[in-house]
Amino acid sequence: MAIKNYMGRRAKPAKGSSENIKVSDYMCTKLITFTPNQSVLEVMNTLIKKKISGGPVINEKNELVGIISEGDCMKQISNSRYYNQPMADIIVEQHMATEVETIDGDMNVFDAADKFLASKRRRFPIVENGKLVGQISQKDVLKAALELKGSSWK
Numbered sequence: 001m002a003i004k005n006y007m008g009r010r011a012k013p014a015k016g017s018s019e020n021i022k023v024s025d026y027m028c029t030k031l032i033t034f035t036p037n038q039s040v041l042e043v044m045n046t047l048i049k050k051k052i053s054g055g056p057v058i059n060e061k062n063e064l065v066g067i068i069s070e071g072d073c074m075k076q077i078s079n080s081r082y083y084n085q086p087m088a089d090i091i092v093e094q095h096m097a098t099e100v101e102t103i104d105g106d107m108n109v110f111d112a113a114d115k116f117l118a119s120k121r122r123r124f125p126i127v128e129n130g131k132l133v134g135q136i137s138q139k140d141v142l143k144a145a146l147e148l149k150g151s152s153w154k
Contacts, residue, residue, distance in 0.1 A: 023112050024105035026144045027126050027134035033058050034068055036093035043092060044073050056125050056132055057096045064125050064132045066096035102127045105134065109144040112136060 032050050034043055034057045047053065047070055054069030072095045103112055103124045112124070116138050126134040 021109045021144050022105065023103060023107045023109055023126060023136050026109055026140040027105065027136040029134045031056060031135055034092050036065060038092045040073055040076050040090045040092060040095060043068055053122055056135060057092055058132055062131045064100060064127055066098045067100050068092050068096040072096060100125060109141055113141045116141065
């Protein structure tokens with residue numbers, strides 16, 4: 001005796017469902033970036049002026065080479081004061097984080113949320129073909145959640 005299944009074919013997820021919300025849909029593509037040879041003082045001014053907490057460091061080929069954050073700048077302030085060194089001569093390359101974790105633009109934004117929670121990071125760069133194409137922040141994930149249609153978190 002054959003068992004009949006009366007469940008029809010599932011429709012593709014509707015726009016706005018959590019099944020197809022990609023990181024690339026919410027990532028920022030107009031980034032404030034820094035260069036390895038830029039002064040840390042200039043970075044600090046930009047962070048304050050633009051009200052951001054850090055940003056990607058890229059080379060002349062738009063390749064991601066690091067991340068510089070408020071924390072990196074604060075370490076430099078502390079070291080500079082302790083060793084009585086002038087800040088003007090300190091460059092990004094000396095203080096940026098070079099071990100940068102990236103994520104795929106095709107990743108589901110809620111999987112990215114899990115990655116944020118596990119890593120304690122504030123932002124993840126998105127790289128395609130070796131070039132920086134965007135960045136997603138925790139705030140971007142929150143925006144995606146608010147735009148989710150309906151009340152189901154499936």
